[in-house]
Structure formats: structure tokens, C-alpha cells
Amino acid sequence: MIPPxxxxxxxxxxxxxxICARALRNALKExxxxxxxxxxxxxxxxxxxxxxxxxxxxYLNQPSEQ
Numbered sequence: 782m783i784p785p786x787x788x789x790x791x792x793x794x795x796x797x798x799x800i801c802a803r804a805l806r807n808a809l810k811e812x813x814x815x816x817x818x819x820x821x822x823x824x825x826x827x828x829x830x831x832x833x834x835x836x837x838x839x840y841l842n843q844p845s846e847q
Contacts, residue, residue: 802821805817806818806821824840824842824843825840825841825842826838826839826840826841827839827841
């Protein structure tokens, strides 16, 4: 593992974690790699709140049908 003082001089922890995760997924066998890549897919949505009530949820990127 690389000491934090080395990588933090160039990029933040989130970027470092993303690089490590990508390297790990690429090292997996094909079947396990595909399963791991599916877990990495995210869906982003938001909703506006008024008077303590949540409004309709709006997707910024639609989830893919499985």
C-alpha cells in the first residue's frame, strides 16, 4: 500500500480509492469482474422538500433495466 503522504500530494482520497478499485476489478477473473462492475454502477436522483414533505423523485440518470 502506498503511504498517504505520497498520493495525497497529487490527488484526493476519493480519486485514490477509485484507482485502487479499478485496479482490483481489472485483476479479477472475467465472471467475477463483470459482477464487480455491475456493483459500481450508480443511479443519481433528487427530490425537492417543502414544508417537511418530500416531493417527486427525479432521476438525473435513469437506472438501467436488469
